[in-house]
Amino acid sequence: MTIYQTEVKNIGADAELFKSENMIILFGEDAPADLADYCYNIDVNPIQGTIEAGQTISFDDQDYKITAVGSVVEKNLTDLGHISVRFDNSSDADLAGTIYVEEKALPEITIGTKVTIH
Numbered sequence: 001m002t003i004y005q006t007e008v009k010n011i012g013a014d015a016e017l018f019k020s021e022n023m024i025i026l027f028g029e030d031a032p033a034d035l036a037d038y039c040y041n042i043d044v045n046p047i048q049g050t051i052e053a054g055q056t057i058s059f060d061d062q063d064y065k066i067t068a069v070g071s072v073v074e075k076n077l078t079d080l081g082h083i084s085v086r087f088d089n090s091s092d093a094d095l096a097g098t099i100y101v102e103e104k105a106l107p108e109i110t111i112g113t114k115v116t117i118h
Contacts, residue, residue, distance in 0.1 A: 028081025
């Protein structure tokens with residue numbers, strides 16, 4: 001079952017910088033100017049269910065098992081399209097607006113990449 005789906009609409013000039021920290025930032029079209037350059041801009045879409053550890057987040061055909069979910073992920077995703085995805089296999093959601101996933105090579109993200117949580 002698909003919990004959430006969106007598409008990358010724009011890539012900030014410095015979005016790749018966070019890859020060195022095993023992290024990417026997603027944000028809807030209303031990203032603040034001082035943050036926009038660091039984000040992958042997505043469509044803000046409704047969530048169809050609850051996002052939980054054990055589910056999968058996919059970037060096109062690149063799948064990552066979700067290991068932890070921050071306490072405000074669903075609210076931020078619904079209201080702003082804003083979350084961070086951290087690729088470090090953490091089982092503790094230290095940052096409230098972050099989805100933690102298994103640690104493996106980060107996805108290749110381009111304009112048009114489909115992001116799906118299922």
